[in-house]
Amino acid sequence: MPFAVLSKRAGFLLASGRVSRSIQAMARRNSAGMSDSVYGDLLERARAVVPRLETNLHKGQAGRIGIVGGSVEYTGAPYFAGISALRVGADLVHVFCCQSAAMVIKSYSPDLIVHPVLDDHCAMEKMEKWLDRLHVLVVGPGLGREHAVLENVAALLKHCRHSGIKVILDADALHLLTLDFSLARDLSGAILTPNAVEYRRLFGETKSLNDLREIIGKEVTVLEKGLSDKIYDVTLTNQVYYVPPGGSARRCGGQGDLLSGALATFYCWALNCKQETNPALVACFAASILTKHCNEEAFREKGRGTLCCDMIEQIPKIFRKHFEHF
Numbered sequence: 001m002p003f004a005v006l007s008k009r010a011g012f013l014l015a016s017g018r019v020s021r022s023i024q025a026m027a028r029r030n031s032a033g034m035s036d037s038v039y040g041d042l043l044e045r046a047r048a049v050v051p052r053l054e055t056n057l058h059k060g061q062a063g064r065i066g067i068v069g070g071s072v073e074y075t076g077a078p079y080f081a082g083i084s085a086l087r088v089g090a091d092l093v094h095v096f097c098c099q100s101a102a103m104v105i106k107s108y109s110p111d112l113i114v115h116p117v118l119d120d121h122c123a124m125e126k127m128e129k130w131l132d133r134l135h136v137l138v139v140g141p142g143l144g145r146e147h148a149v150l151e152n153v154a155a156l157l158k159h160c161r162h163s164g165i166k167v168i169l170d171a172d173a174l175h176l177l178t179l180d181f182s183l184a185r186d187l188s189g190a191i192l193t194p195n196a197v198e199y200r201r202l203f204g205e206t207k208s209l210n211d212l213r214e215i216i217g218k219e220v221t222v223l224e225k226g227l228s229d230k231i232y233d234v235t236l237t238n239q240v241y242y243v244p245p246g247g248s249a250r251r252c253g254g255q256g257d258l259l260s261g262a263l264a265t266f267y268c269w270a271l272n273c274k275q276e277t278n279p280a281l282v283a284c285f286a287a288s289i290l291t292k293h294c295n296e297e298a299f300r301e302k303g304r305g306t307l308c309c310d311m312i313e314q315i316p317k318i319f320r321k322h323f324e325h326f
């Protein structure tokens with residue numbers, strides 16, 4: 001049913017002339033991508049990984065997430081990712097950013113714990129004591145492309161490979177991978193979240209799972225963002241999952257940051273859920289539909305003026321409607 005609902009909504013947008021002709025054509029093509037039963041199964045599994053809120057839980061047990069990013073130019077991206085992780089339900093978020101970004105990010109929100117370490121020559125030493133406490137790291141939002149920072153991030157990824165910390169690689173971390181893909185190849189449990197252009201920079205025109213597996217190895221999941229998000233699962237099912245199109249045609253910046261933060265929290269929960277056999281797949285699906293619903297709902301209220309902050313505001317309502325236990 002949820003698939004049908006999304007398709008109906010797409011139909012409404014088409015009828016009201018609120019999406020362009022090329023989007024209409026893509027929506028028709030992509031809506032054939034995932035059957036109702038696959039959608040229903042993934043939604044059930046996503047709901048099942050959400051931890052019940054019980055009074056015996058202590059702070060941190062519902063998720064300690066790290067966001068690695070934030071530079072002098074980009075302070076919004078790590079904020080969007082971090083606050084979205086918290087709004088989905090993580091307990092604690094640590095942001096590891098450049099010195100110049102730290103005060104700015106702190107001033108956006110007292111809920112974020114901010115470490116100004118990323119451009120420090122002792123960055124790894126300073127981060128290490130926190131890393132083992134974190135469940136999932138999102139690496140990339142607002143990172144920038146400074147050589148010294150990227151070197152520190154490369155060292156961080158080597159540390160994660162060694163210690164088994166699960167990472168989501170987004171934005172400028174994907175640029176780092178275009179320089180050295182060995183940092184992510186076969187990185188156990190890693191999730192890559194490229195947009196259309198990042199996907200092309202990393203993988204060219206490669207769309208077949210077999211060809212993709214040659215590049216990424218057998219332990220990495222790719223979520224390619226677009227009108228219909230595609231989840232390339234080479235780890236277990238060897239399938240591509242096409243999330244039905246949703247949301248609006250409003251493409252304000254930061255939506256990918258919202259998605260990566262939400263993904264971190266769902267991933268943390270899915271990894272912690274003993275019954276879930278494919279945590280990365282379920283988390284990608286959940287974050288994808290949550291982001292699309294937030295966009296749709298914010299667009300309903302704000303239209304062309306919709307901003308990422310408006311979408312983040314929708315997270316609690318959307319989460320409650322689609323994922324909460326009652």
Ligand SMILES: NC(=O)C1=CN([C@@H]2O[C@H](COP(=O)(O)OP(=O)(O)OC[C@H]3O[C@@H](n4cnc5c(N)ncnc54)[C@H](OP(=O)(O)O)[C@@H]3O)[C@@H](O)[C@H]2O)[C@@H](O)CC1
Pocket residue numbers: 073074075076077078140141142143144171172195196197253254256257
């Ligand atoms: N408020 C903040 O702090 C925000 C900060 N952010 C941070 O900014 C940093 C740089 O990220 P980025 O994606 O802008 O940079 P980059 O890889 O150079 O790509 C730009 C080029 O790619 C193209 N292009 C982009 N998307 C495309 C698509 N879907 N489909 C097709 N083409 C597409 C586009 O092409 P053009 O339109 O110019 O022809 C453009 O030339 C990163 O750290 C990120 O986290 C953002 O998160 C937003 C909010």
Ligand SMILES: Nc1ncnc2c1ncn2[C@@H]1O[C@H](COP(=O)(O)OP(=O)(O)OP(=O)(O)O)[C@@H](O)[C@H]1O
Pocket residue numbers: 171194195196225226227228229246247248249251252253254255256257258259288291292
């Ligand atoms: N053409 C589109 N129509 C509808 N939704 C889209 C479209 N392209 C991307 N999205 C959705 O927007 C969200 C973010 O994807 P996007 O491609 O904008 O990422 P991004 O470029 O990394 O974002 P950011 O602005 O944070 O850097 C995803 O949920 C994706 O499904």
